[in-house]
Amino acid sequence: MQFKLYSTLLLSIAYCQLSAQSMPPTVEPNAAVVLVSSQFAFTEGPAADKKGNIYFTDQPNNAIWKYDRNGKLSKFLEPAGRSNGLYLDRKGNIIACADEKDELWLITPKKEVKVLVNNFGNHRLNGPNDVWIAPNGGIYFTDPYYQRDYWDRKSPDIKEQRVYYLAPGATEPIIAAEDIKKPNGVIGSSDGKRVFIADIEAGKVYSYTVGADGKLINQQLVTKFTTDGMTLDEEGNLYMCGNGVKVVNKDGQDIGHIPVPESWTANVCFGGKDNKLLFITAGKSIYTVKMKVRGDK
Numbered sequence: 001m002q003f004k005l006y007s008t009l010l011l012s013i014a015y016c017q018l019s020a021q022s023m024p025p026t027v028e029p030n031a032a033v034v035l036v037s038s039q040f041a042f043t044e045g046p047a048a049d050k051k052g053n054i055y056f057t058d059q060p061n062n063a064i065w066k067y068d069r070n071g072k073l074s075k076f077l078e079p080a081g082r083s084n085g086l087y088l089d090r091k092g093n094i095i096a097c098a099d100e101k102d103e104l105w106l107i108t109p110k111k112e113v114k115v116l117v118n119n120f121g122n123h124r125l126n127g128p129n130d131v132w133i134a135p136n137g138g139i140y141f142t143d144p145y146y147q148r149d150y151w152d153r154k155s156p157d158i159k160e161q162r163v164y165y166l167a168p169g170a171t172e173p174i175i176a177a178e179d180i181k182k183p184n185g186v187i188g189s190s191d192g193k194r195v196f197i198a199d200i201e202a203g204k205v206y207s208y209t210v211g212a213d214g215k216l217i218n219q220q221l222v223t224k225f226t227t228d229g230m231t232l233d234e235e236g237n238l239y240m241c242g243n244g245v246k247v248v249n250k251d252g253q254d255i256g257h258i259p260v261p262e263s264w265t266a267n268v269c270f271g272g273k274d275n276k277l278l279f280i281t282a283g284k285s286i287y288t289v290k291m292k293v294r295g296d297k
Helices: 001-023
Strands: 036-038 044-047 054-058 063-067 071-078 084-086 096-097 103-107 113-117 131-133 139-143 161-166 174-177 183-190 194-199 202-211 214-222 230-232 240-241 242-248 256-257 265-270 277-282 285-290
Touching: 001 256, 044 096, 044 230, 044 265, 044 277, 044 285, 054 084, 054 265, 054 277, 084 131, 084 139, 096 131, 113 161, 139 183, 161 183, 174 214, 183 230, 183 240, 194 214, 194 230, 214 240, 214 242, 230 265, 240 265, 240 277
Parallel strands: 044 084
Antiparallel strands: 036 285, 044 054, 054 063, 063 071, 084 096, 096 103, 103 113, 131 139, 139 161, 161 174, 183 194, 194 202, 202 214, 230 240, 240 242, 242 256, 265 277, 277 285
């Protein structure tokens, strides 16, 4: 019993040392990866409003949760259309990838739901997965195909797995990019000029220039890393989830890794009172890390 306890202690010390050595310089000195809660089935889609409150999904349990700027955790909406990725617009509406019926939703602060998109060319979408809103209000969302046990189908209506763009005021999306095997995470810069897409099947992350019509052009490889969700900080550093959180700078150079004690880290965002809290969804748990930098807002 004493040997087992001693071994556990050594592992804990080794983990702390590893964390300190691998942490990127954007993390607050001596900061730790803090477990907030492990009461969920699979967490995803974290996104912050302008006050710093963070919303995220517990996708298998069909709920959207709120982690407010004071650290209070509460359930926001249930059922929630099996929502996955989320993003908030400037009015405080949640744009949600509602996976249950393969739709894109707008959820108001009063929890009223409006379906923004439910098809492309009269074909059922594969399953909107992640979403980002450009400064002009245009919406980019990824549409990979992951078979769900609650669907009434066993194959996609649309063979291609694409990135779509819904222009402000539009009712029909356009194809933004389709030069990707399986798009998953999406995030863009606050100036609206660049969009990053994770190709989870190829194990690569690409950046694109935003064209005049909202289409994504000039694909460039950022890094080779199998990532799920992503976010950016004010210095242009990109935070990529999968095995913990890998961070690369604006030139694609590796500047560190935030280890997370879960087998898969799904998504990440900045929030909190000063926009310096990194919020991580990982399996059944959610974590936070204090940062020296703010999120790119």
